[in-house]
Amino acid sequence: MSTPLTLDRLRQIMRATLGSAADALDLDGEILDTPFADLEIDSLAVLEIVTQIQDEYRMRIPDDAVDAMKTPRAVLDYVNEHVEVG
Secondary structure: OEOOOOHHHHHHHHHHHHHHHHHHOOOOOOOOOOOOOOOOOOHHHHHHHHHHHHHHHOOOOOHHHHHHOOOHHHHHHHHHHHOOEO
């Protein structure tokens, strides 16, 4: 069982996954509904972020669900709907 994925934790995962590239991005603002493309985060980076979440939350996220994750809110909503919270 896991705790819910929060926006702060997602930001941490994004920064860790993107490495030094994250320094050029504004991840501290209102990013919840900002498309990843507008944040200059490409689909490969989104896949890496989702892979980290899958490892941390011990869950499997299908490819079609990953493809539908266009914003940080979509990631949070999917993970928190499918993770067992304890």
